[in-house]
Amino acid sequence: MRLLPLTLSIASLAAAASIPGPEHVSYDGAKVYRVKTGRQLASVTEKLSRFTYEAWNHDLDRHIDLVIPAEQVAEFESLDLNTKCLHKDLGASIKAESHGSSLWKRQGTNDTxxxxxxxxxxxxxxxxxxxxxxxxxxxxxxxxxxxxxxxxxxxxxxxxxxxxxxxxxxxxxxxxxxxxxxxxxxxxxxxxxxxxxxxxxxxxxxxxxxxxxxxxxxxxxxxxxxxxQTTQRLWRKNRQPGPGNSTCFGRDINRNWEFAWDANNRGxxxxxxxxxxxxxxxxxxxxxxxxxxxxxxxxxxxxxxxxxxxxxxxxxxxxxxxxxxxxxxxxxxxxxxxxxxxxxxxxxxxxxxxxxxxxxxxxxxxxxxxxxxxxxxxxxxxxxxxxxxxxxxxxxxxxxxxxxxxxxxxxxxxxxxxxxxxxxxxxxxxxxxxxxx
Structure with missing residues (x-):
């Protein structure tokens, strides 16, 4: 499958991959869209090239799920792409998801x-x-x-x-x-x-x-x-610093195993x-x-x-x-x-x-x-x-x-x-x- 380059939405997201500190990343007002690709993948990719966004999926021959920052939503919607909105306000969805209880205790009946x-x-x-x-x-x-x-x-x-x-x-x-x-x-x-x-x-x-x-x-x-849970809800990798002078953090643990580690340039x-x-x-x-x-x-x-x-x-x-x-x-x-x-x-x-x-x-x-x-x-x-x-x-x-x-x-x-x-x-x-x- 073909992979689009992943670019992070909004300035704080772009910085988040390169900072180890506790600066919180906000997704308030960002929207998540599913964009149909199919035979139009090249055209869709070209139209998206001027946007900063975070892609959620790699199966791009059928569709792209991507996060569009609040300040680019109007311009994105003017492209007239074949889209479905998955989250109207990603920040609100994350807040609704994150209201976990404080320390939970198993009940005496072992009911979990x-x-x-x-x-x-x-x-x-x-x-x-x-x-x-x-x-x-x-x-x-x-x-x-x-x-x-x-x-x-x-x-x-x-x-x-x-x-x-x-x-x-x-x-x-x-x-x-x-x-x-x-x-x-x-x-x-x-x-x-x-x-x-x-x-x-x-x-x-x-x-x-x-x-x-x-x-x-x-x-x-x-x-x-x-x-x-503390900083960037959509972080994927571990928190290991990048090599040399790189300012980016994290390795994908599920691309780091020994077998077929360097098998090709696509995986x-x-x-x-x-x-x-x-x-x-x-x-x-x-x-x-x-x-x-x-x-x-x-x-x-x-x-x-x-x-x-x-x-x-x-x-x-x-x-x-x-x-x-x-x-x-x-x-x-x-x-x-x-x-x-x-x-x-x-x-x-x-x-x-x-x-x-x-x-x-x-x-x-x-x-x-x-x-x-x-x-x-x-x-x-x-x-x-x-x-x-x-x-x-x-x-x-x-x-x-x-x-x-x-x-x-x-x-x-x-x-x-x-x-x-x-x-x-x-x-x-x-x-x-x-x-x-």
């Missing part, structure tokens, strides 16, 4: 439902996971996969069923890109359903925990996430100011170094049955390879069949009939080099490896309203139950990449 009514500060998330660990003390352990650039613990929870730990691993990564807030509540909901279901004697969750060890890292990018950027900046060398972020250490440890000790990298938005279930759209893994048949059944179950369970597109990442969406699912498959030996892009398809984008947290989490739990039930199906044996259902 109110947690998913709103988004929460980072420290509250830490407490949530500590409470979950405390609720399952003999069959879980607090783990760390290293520290972030600013020194935050890349904490996680490892939990298991009967006969102790040591079974094949299911590994989840969330909050890789800082602005994708919905990803952490989703894995929190899934972890809660697994643990509480097991404690209640539910047959399905008991089977899952007895067959697999679960490793969940809910904040791969804690520095970036905190930055989105990541060499520009330190870019949203998809890959870094100066593979795994040159402290976040990737710690995460990769855990991946290799699991590979060598118990094996990785399933890996999922949780993202938003677009509603996709993507398998390797992202680095080459014409390279198909031998396991593609079973990956695609499983994704198809997940997608169908999610659609049938959802009042909104939420539909997920599925397939190999590079061919289905766009090229991504140095990405986690490719690396964990190739280097980590994961039998199943996916990126899941959560709701929605563009009505709200990264600023998903709080009332959609629980429906999003519930539909993903439905999908995970299907996926976990299919991991050991001998039905898939011998299915090659040419067979799809």
């Amino acid at each position: 439902s109110s947690w998913f009514d709103t988004y929460h500060p980072y420290d509250d998330h830490i407490q949530f996971w500590k409470d979950l660990h405390t609720s399952f003390p003999n069959q879980s352990e607090w783990i760390s996969s290293g520290t972030s650039y600013e020194g935050r613990d890349l904490f996680g929870l490892h939990f298991w069923g009967a006969s102790g730990p040591g079974k094949p691993a299911v590994l989840y990564h969330a909050q890789v890109h800082a602005r994708e807030w919905i990803t952490s509540p989703v894995v929190e909901y899934i972890a809660t359903q697994l643990i509480e279901g097991y404690k209640a004697g539910d047959n399905a969750t008991t089977t899952f925990l007895n067959k697999y060890d679960f490793f969940i890292i809910p904040f791969v990018n804690p520095d970036g996430f905190v930055y989105t 990541a950027s060499r520009d330190p100011c870019s949203q998809t900046y890959r870094g100066e060398a593979a795994t040159d972020t402290p976040e990737n170094q710690g995460l990769d250490t855990l991946v290799r440890k699991l590979r060598d000790t118990q094996g990785i049955k399933l890996y999922i990298d949780w993202h938003s938005y677009g509603q996709y279930i993507l398998s390797p390879y992202g680095s080459n759209e014409t390279n198909y893994a031998p396991e593609l048949g079973k990956w695609t069949n499983t994704a198809s059944q997940m997608s169908e179950a999610i659609r049938d369970s959802s009042d909104a009939r939420t539909t997920f597109t599925f397939g190999p990442s590079g061919a289905t969406l766009y090229t991504t080099t140095g990405s986690a699912p490719d690396h964990v498959y190739e280097i980590g030996g994961a039998e199943f490896s996916y990126t899941i892009e959560l709701r929605d398809t563009g009505d709200y984008g990264f600023v998903l309203p709080p009332e959609q947290i629980l429906p999003t989490a519930k539909e993903q739990w439905v999908g995970q139950q299907v996926l976990l039930s299919l991991l050991d199906e001998t039905f898939f044996d011998g299915i090659g990449p040419a067979i799809f259902f």
